[in-house]
Structure formats: structure tokens, C-alpha cells
Amino acid sequence: MWVLAWPIFIELFLQFLLGAADTLMVSRISDDAVAVVGFSNQLFNALMILFTTVASGAGILIAQKLGSRQKDQARTIGMMAVTASTGIGLILSMILIAFPVQIARVLQLPEHLLPLGKVYISIVGGGMVLTAMMSTLSTVIRNTGNTKGPMYLALGMNVVHIFLNYSFIFGAFGFPQWGLTGVAISTLISRLLATVFLVIMFMYSFERRVMLREMFAVDTKLFREVLKIAWPLGINMACWVFSQLIIFSFISILGSKEMAARTYMNTLESFCFMLGSSIAMAVQIQVAHLFGAKRTKEAYKSAYRALGIGLILVTLNAFVIYLFGKHFLGLFTSDTEIIALGASLLGLNLLLQPGKMLNMAMGNCLNAIGDTRYTMMTAIISMWLVATGLSYVLGIHLGWGLVGIYGCMIADEYLRGILVFMRWRGQKRLRMAEQEQAKENSTRIPTPIAVDV
Template identity: 60%
Template sequence: MKSKKTNFGLWALAWPIFIELLLQSLLGTVDTIMVSRISDNAVAVVGLSGQLFNALMTLFVTISGGAGILIAQKLGAKRGEDARSIATMGVTICAVIGLGISILLYTQPRALAGMLHVSDELLPLWETYVSLFGGGIVLTSLIAALSTAIRNTGNTKAPMVIGIAMNLIHIGMNYVLIFGLFGFPEWGLFGVTVSGNVSRLIAVVLLFYIFMNSFERKIRFADFWIFKPKLLREILNIGWPLGINMCGWVFSQLTIYAFISILGAKELAARTYMNSMESFCFMLGYAIAIALQIQVAHLYGAGKNEEAYRGAFRGLGIGLALVMVNASVLFFAGSSLLGMFTKDPEIVAIGTSLLALNLLLQPGKVMNMTLNNSLNAVGDTRFTMIVGIVSMSIVATGGSYLLGIHAGWGLIGIYCSMIADEWVRGVIVLRRWMGKKYLFRSRTGSEVDAASKSRETSLSV
């Protein structure tokens, strides 16, 4: 067997994730600008369909998320073979689920448009994008499963490099296929679907190669047919609340987007542009949150509970500081940045009105990301699920309708509801983590024995 040396220090895990997210956001912004050259309607379709894709993706996030946490825990407890088996089962199940979603999106775009109240002017673009780009979502499911498994072995650099390559290929092909350069036809939004599917396929091939060599014993193709019921139950026990929680969040966002679509295409385009800009605010905080989940799960598996407890607060402090700096920069430069996306003065005015509220939104979001991830890392996924579902349903979605639609506040009212939701959940999960209820719960004898054997492993921060 080969020895796999990995570093589970917070910064060692976080910086590749940050670089990947940064370049994804930059390239995503370029992508949005390119799509905006087709039309603002095309941007609205991409934004709304993205929410639909996220909603359906929760079905395989249930598996990949639960598997990822367990991989880090098992490696921390020196149970590498269990981690390897969990990884292969996770990839196989995600592939099957992703294939089913792809078939749904490819065959039923018009029915889905009716459910989301897509206007007649957007329908032709919607059918093209949802059926063709959405039809390749099986590739997204494989990317999620493979990247999550690789990251939770402590190797965050490989997904970073492959993610950057995928996005560069996507942007390059967009440039050629949208505008019809170098003898290619001018395909518009159809060109975006082609470049998206080709770039995702290349990423899957590269990630698969890395994945096969990520554990002490190399993974063989035959291993993907092996299922161990006990380990599968562990994946589902952690994973199903993660899936429901994310499903609740995505459906909340999808419903909110439906409310925005009622307000009009300009509001929908403005929200899509703001999403691209806001991603720059929290990306470093999000990278810290992802890295923190991996580190806390590894520490917890090793039985180092006090280190895990302190590490969560350290990650929270770092994330808050970074996000507030970024949000302040966006506040002062946001109106100019919006002009890069669209020349429509009404859309620019709508987006500018939201910049001050973003200063309140981002710190609550960071608190949620870091402490939710810490609770999930130790297996407390049912608590985060309950808190998330209740708050997102009542505060975020219900508040968005009452303030944004019923009271007539428009996007301002919707943003106020989103801010309230983030802070309510943030305060609740903070109190849960401070109570240490789940972190120091009683564990089975086998878990204690495995953890005690790994106490000599030191983690750098």
C-alpha cells in the first residue's frame, strides 16, 4: 500500500478552495457578461434555471455531502479502507441520481417552465438552455461527488486545478460559439450549452483519474459495484438531513426567484447580476467554511474535540473579517460594476439600491456557513436541518412574499427577509455549537478505540 501524506491544517485546506472559488467567480462573471451580450432575457433564463438546477442537485448532494464528512472522519480515525469504500459508493450513487435528473430536464423543460411561471418571452430560450445544459447535469453530479471525496482526503489542490481548467475551457468555447468566431456558427445561448457540457466532461475525466489514486489502496473499476450496507447507512444517516436542508434552501431560493419573476424581467436580471457580484464578497469566507468542515471532521474522528471546538471559532473570526472588507469594497464600487453587466439604467438603479443591504446580509451568511459546517462535521446534521427548514420557510420565503409582493416593497423587501433569515439561523447555530451538546456526545466503543489510536496525529493550522 502507498502512504498518502495529507495536510489537514486550516490554511493548507482553504487556500486552494479560495483560489478555485475566486477564479470560478471571475470566470462566472465573464460568462454572465458574455450571456448579457445575447440579451438581458438570456441572463434572466440562466439565473432562473440555475435555481432549478440547484434544487434538483440536492438529490445527489445528500450522498456526496454525507460521504465527504465520513471520509474525513474515517481518515482521522485511521480507518482508511472504510473511507475508500464510502468514497466509491458515493460516486456510484451520485452517478445514478444525476442520470435520472438529466433525463427529466432533457424531456420536460416546458412542464418545468409552467411550474415556475416562466413568461412567454423567455420560454424559447428556457427550453433550449434547460433541455441541453440541464441534460448534462449527470456530469455535474459526478464532479460534485469526485471533488468532494478528493477534498476530504485533504487534497484540495487537485479539484482547484481541474476546476480552473474547466472554467477556462468553458469561457473560451463560449467566446467562440456565442459570437461565431473562427468559422464556427453564431449559436448564442445554444453555444453556451455546448461549451458547458464539453468542459464538464473534460473535468469528469480528470477528476476520475485523481480519485482512483486518492487512497492508500488504488481504486479499481470493480470497486464501484461493491456496497457495504453498514457504511451506506452511515452515509445516509449523515447525508439525508444535509440533502433536505439544502433542498429547503434551494427551494426557498427558487420560490423567491419566482416572486422576483412576478416583479418583472428587469428585477430578475438585476438579482442575477447582484448574485454574481455578491459571490466575490463571501467566497473567501466560504472557502474557510469548507476547509473548516474538513478539518473539524478529521479532528473529531481523531477524538480531538477541544481542538475542533476552538477551531470553529477561529474560522468564524477569519471569515467575518474577510467578508466585511469585501462587502465594503462592493458597497463603494458596486454601481460602477453593475455598468459592466448592463447599460439599462433601470436595472442598474435596482441593483444599486441593494448594495447597502448587502453589508448586513454577508456577516450573517458567514456565521451560518462556518458554524453549520462545523455542526455537520461532527454529525449534528438533523439539528441544522430543522433550524434551516423552519427559518427558510417562515422568515426567508414567507417574509419575501409578505414584504416583497404583498406589501409592495419589491426587491428591498425580499432582501430584508433574506437578511433576517441568515441572522436568525446564525444565532441559533452559534448557541448550539457553544453548548457542545453533540460534539461531546457518547460514542460507541469502536469509535472511541479508533479515535484513541489516532491521538498522536498532530494537525497544523
């Protein structure tokens, strides 16, 4: 598991640096610019569900097929996933280029932020096709067991993005000083370069090289298998992203300072959970391989090992953030009101992270064995009733603000975490796989043994 996890951690850490550098540099423009970036990212995350659904389902099935030695099928699944995601990404790009202001108004972006929102949403959103390709290609490559390739690429992408950010924001090295527009262009260029290299890496990820002319081949049976796993995953992810988007719109009602504080805290939370997230992603790949290879007992134990390690790491990280978070917030902004708002959430973050680890580790393991409908049901119930519904009641209606909203997010993570933990303990899907394997073994005709006389 560690062989899979450490490159994923490095990749996530580099992505965190990318986000932190973005936030830090954008904060030099204005806190309003930070609020727009945070708002836009929530929107982009919501739209990404449309292609990450296919990518996630394909990734799990690729790992299972490779575990059961069905390598050609894994290759076909990878090609179909990339083609489908690219098509969805193209449609989203055209919509975001055409209607940035209308979309921002519907989601209640404050009126004075609309000019900045129009620029950022149209440029970065216009490159959604690149985001779709990057997400799917990285997922496919990681689930073949190659977690180092995306890691190295993330390193290069970070270097390019930070260099261009600095150049466009401050007008360094002879570049024009374009402010938030420059940040958007920098994001687009770095993603374009990363996509080119990921395509090359993908072509050599299987035993047989992937040819471009094969990319439009469709195997309906395999695609149905992908969708069987993917559609509940898609609803699960949609629940999370859209609930977060709605919660962010609640925060926008509180004001632009609250939006900026939430964006800064999101950066700190990402740092806090990186190790835990990498372990959760690694154990999903591992459990899917073991499940595909019919090694169900090893798959069962792997989940607990990952959970134990993850809980220790995220709790330690959350404690460090609790101790020094106020100083970290001061790196992003000098506004004492925003710092105070963010600091009021540090103790709650210490409670949030273990629940998030429990939920993600056990949920990923259920997804890895195809039990995606259960995680979907927990998401529908908990995210909408607890995370979203109660956030409005406590945060807006009763006036508890950000603290009330965070309390609801904590309750949601622990409720889902307990439910998926109990499901894994029951071993329902694992026992079904064992029974199917036993039945298959009992009906198999023994191979005659030739005896020399």
C-alpha cells in the first residue's frame, strides 16, 4: 500500500502547493479576487462530476480487471473513459465560455464581484476539456499501478504554473501585469502542457500501446460494467460537490469576508488531509486489485490497516494546524476580520478530519469492491439533510454563521463514516464474492492427468 500511497501523496502535496500558491498570489491582488477564485472552484468542482463519474468507475474496473489478469479489457476500458470524458469536457467548455455571468448570478455571486467572475470563469472554465482529460488520464494511469508518473507530471505543472502566476500578477520577466486574468491564463497553459504529457504516458500504460485510431472503439458490455459502478459513484460525488456549492452560496449570503475566510481555510484543510487522502486512494487501488484476484480476506484486512494509519496521520496534521493555523492565515491576508473568522474554525477542523478519514477510507474500500450503491444512499441522506439542510438552519436562519455551517459538515462526515464502517464490517459483498468463487470451483471440470504406462 505504501508503494502506491507515497507517489499519490507527493502528487497531492504538489497540487496543494499549486492551490496554496494560487491563493497566496491572488491574495496580493485583493481579497475579492480570492473570493472569486474560491467561488469559481466550487462551480468547476460541481461540473467535473459529469466526467469524473466515468473516470472513477473506469479506474476501479481497470484495477479489478488487472487483478484478474484481463489486461486487454482493462486497456479498452481506459480508452473508452478518456474518449467519453473528453466529449463531456468539450460541451462544458463551450457553456462556460458562452454564459459566465448568467451562471455566476444564478449561484448568487455578489454583484460587485461579477466582472472578476466573468473573466475567471470564462477563461479557466473554457479549459474544462483539459481538466476532463487530465482527471481521466491520471485516474486510469494510477489504477494500472503507475502512481509515480502523475506525481512527476504534477511537479512540472507546479513549476510552470507558479512561474507564470508570478510573471502575470506582478509583471515580472517582461510579462504584462494582468492580475486575475493572468492567473486564469497561467492555469490554462499549465493544464494544456500537463494534458499533452499525460496523453503520451497513457499511450504506454498497458502491455499493448494505445493507438489514437483505437480511441473511438466501443465495447458495450464493458461500458455497461463501467456504468454499473460509475452511476452510483456519480450521484455520490454530485451530492458532495453540489452540497458544497450550495453551502458556499450560503456563505456568500454572509458576505465576501466569510467567502474569503472559507477559501483560506479550505487551503489549510487540504494540507491537513493530504496524507490521509493519499492512503485512502491507495487502499482503493489495492483492494480493487485484491478483489479482482479473489483474495477477499487480504482485501478485508487492508481496509483496517489503511484506516489506522490514516487516523493517526490526519489527527497529528490537524493538531499542527490547530496550533499554528492563525499564523498560516496571516500569510494569505492582513485583514484581521478574515483571520479571526478563519481562526474560529481551527478547533472544529480538529474534529472534522478524523471523521473525514473514517468516511473516505471505508467508503473507498466499498467502492473498490463495487458496493457503490450503498455509499450513494448514505451520501443522499446525510449530505442533503445534515450537511446542507442543517447548514442553512444553523448558519443562516439561526445566525450561527460559519461555525454553525462547519458543525453540520462535521456531523455529516461522522454519520457517513459510521455507516460505511458498519457496512464493511458486515462483509456482505466480500462473502458474496467468496460464495461465487466456491461455486465456480465446485462446477469446474478437473483436467485429466496423462499417465505414462
